[in-house]
Amino acid sequence: MKHLNTAIGCFLILSVLTGFIHGQVKMIPMCIGSAEFTVEIADTVEKQMVGLMFRKTIPDDFGMLFVNNEEDYHSMWMKNTLVHLDLIFLNKGRQVVDMYINVPPCEKDPCESYPSRVRAQYVLELRGNRARELNLKIGDTLFFILE
Numbered sequence: 001m002k003h004l005n006t007a008i009g010c011f012l013i014l015s016v017l018t019g020f021i022h023g024q025v026k027m028i029p030m031c032i033g034s035a036e037f038t039v040e041i042a043d044t045v046e047k048q049m050v051g052l053m054f055r056k057t058i059p060d061d062f063g064m065l066f067v068n069n070e071e072d073y074h075s076m077w078m079k080n081t082l083v084h085l086d087l088i089f090l091n092k093g094r095q096v097v098d099m100y101i102n103v104p105p106c107e108k109d110p111c112e113s114y115p116s117r118v119r120a121q122y123v124l125e126l127r128g129n130r131a132r133e134l135n136l137k138i139g140d141t142l143f144f145i146l147e
Contacts, residue, residue: 028065030124030144032134036061039124039144043067051125053080058127066123067146074123075115078106084128088136089120096140102128 026041042048042064052064068074076087082105089098097118106112116123124142 028144028146030063030065030142032136032142033140035134037063037126039063039065041065041067041146051076051081052083052085054082056082058083058085060127060130063124063126065144066125068121068123071119071121073116073118074120075113076100076123076125077111077113078103079111081105086124086126086128086131087114088124088126088131088142089116089118090122090124090142091119092121094122094142094144096136096138096142099131099136099138101132 026043027038028041030037030039038061040063042051043066048066051066052058066074066076071092074089078085084102084104087100087103088096091097097120098116100114103114
């Protein structure tokens with residue numbers, strides 16, 4: 001029951017805050033368990049190509065959500081990324097279907113690719129090891145609302 005109340009509360013917060021836009025960067029709230037995040041949306045090819053490149057730090061309560069039009073096998077890489085990241089693949093139901101934890105920055109070309117091993121629609125990038133700290137597991141559902 002406690003988890004249901006947390007999920008309902010988180011959903012209400014998301015409903016109120018969804019659509020927050022700061023300049024040209026679109027941000028939305030997201031709940032991972034009881035943890036609240038602000039997530040930058042990468043919903044265009046241009047935004048997805050840049051991703052979290054050149055960022056020197058990633059706050060504990062921040063992430064980037066790559067939004068794809070449909071479920072498919074998607075692949076990520078760490079080109080020009082300066083910090084370790086967690087790559088979390090989500091299906092259209094927002095359930096975790098695959099993860100790579102604490103992926104290191106790319107140090108030489110060509111950069112290694114990190115493909116989803118199952119079909120996914122979204123990819124969430126968090127600070128390295130954050131998913132482990134949150135005890136995130138395959139099958140967990142993340143809560144967010146896209147416009």
